[in-house]
Amino acid sequence: MARVLIVGGYGNAGWRVAEGLLRDSDAELMLAGRNPGRATQLAATLPIDRRGRVSFRRLDATDAQAVAAALDDIDLLIVAAGSTRVCLACARAAISRATDYLDIQFNHAKERVLAELRGQFVAAGVVAVTEGGFHPGVPGAMIRLMASRVPGLARARVSSVIEVDWASLGVLSDSTVSEITDQVADFRMAELADGHWRKSTRRMKVDFGAPFGIRKVVSMDLPELHEVADSLPQLRQVGFYVGGFGPVIDTAVLPLVWMATRIPSERAAAAGGRLLVASLRRFSKPPFGTVLQLDGGLPGGPDRTLMRVGHADAYLLTAEPAVSAAQMILAGPAHPPGLYRQASFVEPVTFFRDIEAAGVNVEIFG
Numbered sequence: 199m200a201r202v203l204i205v206g207g208y209g210n211a212g213w214r215v216a217e218g219l220l221r222d223s224d225a226e227l228m229l230a231g232r233n234p235g236r237a238t239q240l241a242a243t244l245p246i247d248r249r250g251r252v253s254f255r256r257l258d259a260t261d262a263q264a265v266a267a268a269l270d271d272i273d274l275l276i277v278a279a280g281s282t283r284v285c286l287a288c289a290r291a292a293i294s295r296a297t298d299y300l301d302i303q304f305n306h307a308k309e310r311v312l313a314e315l316r317g318q319f320v321a322a323g324v325v326a327v328t329e330g331g332f333h334p335g336v337p338g339a340m341i342r343l344m345a346s347r348v349p350g351l352a353r354a355r356v357s358s359v360i361e362v363d364w365a366s367l368g369v370l371s372d373s374t375v376s377e378i379t380d381q382v383a384d385f386r387m388a389e390l391a392d393g394h395w396r397k398s399t400r401r402m403k404v405d406f407g408a409p410f411g412i413r414k415v416v417s418m419d420l421p422e423l424h425e426v427a428d429s430l431p432q433l434r435q436v437g438f439y440v441g442g443f444g445p446v447i448d449t450a451v452l453p454l455v456w457m458a459t460r461i462p463s464e465r466a467a468a469a470g471g472r473l474l475v476a477s478l479r480r481f482s483k484p485p486f487g488t489v490l491q492l493d494g495g496l497p498g499g500p501d502r503t504l505m506r507v508g509h510a511d512a513y514l515l516t517a518e519p520a521v522s523a524a525q526m527i528l529a530g531p532a533h534p535p536g537l538y539r540q541a542s543f544v545e546p547v548t549f550f551r552d553i554e555a556a557g558v559n560v561e562i563f564g
């Protein structure tokens with residue numbers, strides 16, 4: 199029976215990952231964080247036959263030695279806590295204990311830090327999967343799936359609607375709030391056009407169908423798409439596109455948060471994150487839900503919608519792809535030790551079957 203340690207396992211995303219693993223596997227889970235009382239409360243909501251498979255551990259995951267000490271008999275370390283320091287400490291601990299690793303975080307600083315550890319993952323025999331979840335994590339897998347079904351696919355754009363009911367979310371950890379400021383600072387625009395990556399600031403209109411209709415989106419640079427485009431050279435146009443948070447936040451709040459990112463201080467980052475989260479809780483409006491839509495086509499032909507993936511709960515859409523990836527890691531050596539992005543690591547047919555079986559809406563038109 200596999201044993202999995204989930205750092206942040208009682209957070210919004212981590213708890214759903216835990217629920218998915220309890221449902222789909224016979225793994226025993228240890229949920230770790232700095233306030234295990236919260237974990238105990240959540241565990242009381244589990245069906246009685248699953249409670250015995252869950253234990254808790256107080257752990258500050260910025261301390262690599264403390265994480266390593268928690269990895270006795272652990273097969274997989276999942277990081278569902280949001281900070282580069284946590285990911286770095288967890289990655290070092292995973293290497294020191296030869297434990298496989300999965301995180302669901304996206305930022306360029308973490309990416310650089312993990313890339314520096316690539317050789318150590320290999321030497322330690324660790325399978326490390328980064329950028330799990332749906333955004334990043336799913337767009338590249340959608341393109342891989344559709345490229346296998348539509349021979350000659352030359353253009354593939356994945357656009358998103360991400361409307362979270364922020365007011366209904368539970369407490370967010372201080373590190374998650376600060377991470378939100380980092381993500382604003384980290385935002386980069388890029389798309390592949392005519393086979394070359396370039397900065398793109400154009401706003402496109404995309405029709406997502408009911409209930410979201412036509413939305414304006416801009417490009418967001420996702421490293422997984424560079425990897426996918428490199429592996430599928432017939433693709434000449436590739437990109438990931440996101441909408442805004444609504445007029446008040448886009449025009450009044452985000453510029454202030456962006457200014458906070460210019461001040462090199464953790465307090466400024468925390469203040470920027472708190473302002474953004476408070477504004478999101480105040481101004482987010484229904485309809486809520488998340489959709490990833492792949493539009494594309496053949497050389498010289500028209501574009502059409504080829505695939506949609508979505509769910510009303512953005513956290514479920516975060517967790518289920520990570521649950522599928524975790525099961526693939528636990529299942530054994532489909533890949534040799536090394537560092538992978540979830541979008542390239544997963545076997546796309548099984549991956550989309552898994553998340554559909556877990557309740558994610560997966561529609562394939564191509």
Ligand SMILES: NC(=O)c1ccc[n+]([C@@H]2O[C@H](COP(=O)([O-])OP(=O)(O)OC[C@H]3O[C@@H](n4cnc5c(N)ncnc54)[C@H](OP(=O)(O)O)[C@@H]3O)[C@@H](O)[C@H]2O)c1
Nearest residue numbers: 206209210211231232233259279280331332333370371374
């Ligand atoms: N890829 C995707 O699709 C996607 C989508 C959504 C979210 N995410 C990512 O998922 C992560 C979690 O987001 P969330 O919204 O679930 O946040 P959250 O609700 O605030 O949960 C974060 C969890 O991490 C724990 N934690 C924070 N710092 C810690 C530390 N130093 N040591 C141990 N535990 C720590 C927190 O517990 P304590 O504070 O009690 O320690 C909490 O349980 C973030 O990195 C976010 O960017 C990814």
